[in-house]
Amino acid sequence: MDEFMQMAIAEAQQGLAEGGIPIGSVLVKDGQLVARGHNKRVQENNPILHGEMDCLNNAGRIGSYRNTVIYSTLMPCYMCAGTIVQFKIPKVIVGESQTFSGARAFLEAHGVEVIDLNLPECVEMMQQFIQEKPQLWFEDIMEL
Amino acid sequence: MDEFMQMAIAEAQQGLAEGGIPIGSVLVKDGQLVARGHNKRVQENNPILHGEMDCLNNAGRIGSYRNTVIYSTLMPCYMCAGTIVQFKIPKVIVGESQTFSGARAFLEAHGVEVIDLNLPECVEMMQQFIQEKPQLWFEDIMEL
Numbered sequence: 198m199d200e201f202m203q204m205a206i207a208e209a210q211q212g213l214a215e216g217g218i219p220i221g222s223v224l225v226k227d228g229q230l231v232a233r234g235h236n237k238r239v240q241e242n243n244p245i246l247h248g249e250m251d252c253l254n255n256a257g258r259i260g261s262y263r264n265t266v267i268y269s270t271l272m273p274c275y276m277c278a279g280t281i282v283q284f285k286i287p288k289v290i291v292g293e294s295q296t297f298s299g300a301r302a303f304l305e306a307h308g309v310e311v312i313d314l315n316l317p318e319c320v321e322m323m324q325q326f327i328q329e330k331p332q333l334w335f336e337d338i339m340e341l
Numbered sequence: 342m343d344e345f346m347q348m349a350i351a352e353a354q355q356g357l358a359e360g361g362i363p364i365g366s367v368l369v370k371d372g373q374l375v376a377r378g379h380n381k382r383v384q385e386n387n388p389i390l391h392g393e394m395d396c397l398n399n400a401g402r403i404g405s406y407r408n409t410v411i412y413s414t415l416m417p418c419y420m421c422a423g424t425i426v427q428f429k430i431p432k433v434i435v436g437e438s439q440t441f442s443g444a445r446a447f448l449e450a451h452g453v454e455v456i457d458l459n460l461p462e463c464v465e466m467m468q469q470f471i472q473e474k475p476q477l478w479f480e481d482i483m484e485l
């Protein structure tokens with residue numbers, strides 16, 4: 198597994214240790230790390246801080262997103278996918294989409310390349326979390 | 342004009358006074374104000390804080406967004422529209438879409454009702470801003 202997905206998984210695990218939702222993300226530009234982040238809905242009482250959004254927040258204003266790749270341990274939802282399309286991030290690499298199929302078709306329809314690594318450790322991390330805290334998960338994907 | 346759009350315009354004007362991008366937003370639930378916000382890209386060095394996102398951030402975790410309406414002085418971009426779809430906010434009322442046509446078709450395709458008030462004061466506010474600070478505007482819509 199590449200080092201950036203390993204970082205995204207480490208971010209997700211940090212979120213879990215904080216009592217949060219275990220989804221991590223990393224932004225890479227020209228092959229170099231720009232920022233990392235994780236879901237902070239619980240930690241910061243903030244519904245917009247999905248992993249990808251926290252990562253982009255942490256990156257700050259970097260100008261153009263050409264030549265960037267965003268990693269996420271889970272397939273992006275419409276919020277994160279809409280952000281990827283708006284920011285013109287050309288490529289998304291995800292840990293898995295079994296837990297949540299997300300907005301892959303929307304991303305691809307807007308020309309974003311999506312690679313799903315389908316990693317057992319990412320699936321297991323989410324499945325265990327959802328079993329333990331189903332309400333938090335359903336709140337996070339707004340199935341209320 | 343209804344009081345909530347007036348609040349959204351006041352938020353946009355506050356953002357302008359702070360040196361920011363003049364776009365404001367208000368979230369209403371069951372006819373009551375929940376939160377207000379404005380674009381803080383410049384003020385907080387944060388590319389994800391469009392007006393609508395700042396407003397949803399300020400609202401915190403409110404559970405279901407059924408019976409909510411989000412107001413924005415400008416038609417939402419894909420980031421904000423994706424968030425509206427993901428959060429299942431059923432209705433968007435915007436000040437204008439002449440400056441930026443945004444993601445109206447995407448919102449409507451996902452069942453979101455979109456009302457465009459086409460207000461001259463909103464158009465004028467954006468046009469004046471873009472004339473004065475074109476680079477900030479193009480950065481905000483990621484036309485770099």
